[in-house]
Amino acid sequence: MNSASIFNELHPIYKDKLHLSTDTTALIITQDQLxxxxxxxxxxxxxxxxxxxxxxxxxxHYQMVYHLMSVKSADIVTVQVDLxxxxxxxxxxxxxxxxxxxxxxxxxxxxxxxxxxxPYLKRILNPDDFTEFPLRKSFVLQSINRxxxx
Numbered sequence: 001m002n003s004a005s006i007f008n009e010l011h012p013i014y015k016d017k018l019h020l021s022t023d024t025t026a027l028i029i030t031q032d033q034l035x036x037x038x039x040x041x042x043x044x045x046x047x048x049x050x051x052x053x054x055x056x057x058x059x060x061h062y063q064m065v066y067h068l069m070s071v072k073s074a075d076i077v078t079v080q081v082d083l084x085x086x087x088x089x090x091x092x093x094x095x096x097x098x099x100x101x102x103x104x105x106x107x108x109x110x111x112x113x114x115x116x117x118x119p120y121l122k123r124i125l126n127p128d129d130f131t132e133f134p135l136r137k138s139f140v141l142q143s144i145n146r147x148x149x150x
Contacts, residue, residue: 001045001075003027010040026065026078034081035091038066042096046070047077050097053104055111057137062088062113083113092118110135 007020007027014037019028029037041047047068056063062083069076081090092115093100104115105124112133115121123130132139 001070001073001077003077006041006045006077010037013040021080024078026080028080028082031081031083031090034079035093035096038068038079038093038096041068041077041079045075045077046072047075048072050093050099050103051076053093053100053107055107055113055135057111057135059137061085062111064090064107064113066093088112089114089116091116092121094118109133112136 003025004020007018011018014029014033017030017033018037020026021028027037047070049069049071050066051069052065052067054065056065062085064081064083066079066081067076068079083090088111090113092104094104094115095117101119102124104118105121107113108115108118108121109123109125110133122128126134134141
């Protein structure tokens, strides 16, 4: 089952909350419908594997990207959610796929996106006292004075 057929089936339920991307074969859903929509894909369409969860930093917004797979049929679907630059938050999907636990922590650590309801949202790659988010376009890498190291 491809994104277009899922869109055609589920659009009457989600109406203006669900869009089909014209640039990619992705389904775009609003934050408030994310959990219900992903739950529907998992239960009704057997997308039982969270293959990847990541984020993208665009000039005017962040975007969460979820790649789901049905192991049974080998179908893959991409779901996207646009987030505000000023308050990037999205519901955690750990309750649907436990594999999201580590992936959400990584996105939090690198982009600063908050996952509401995550059971243990803390940094996973950077030190706990690090205040920046390295994959944000606004992040500036500071040079290291090599003489002070030696």
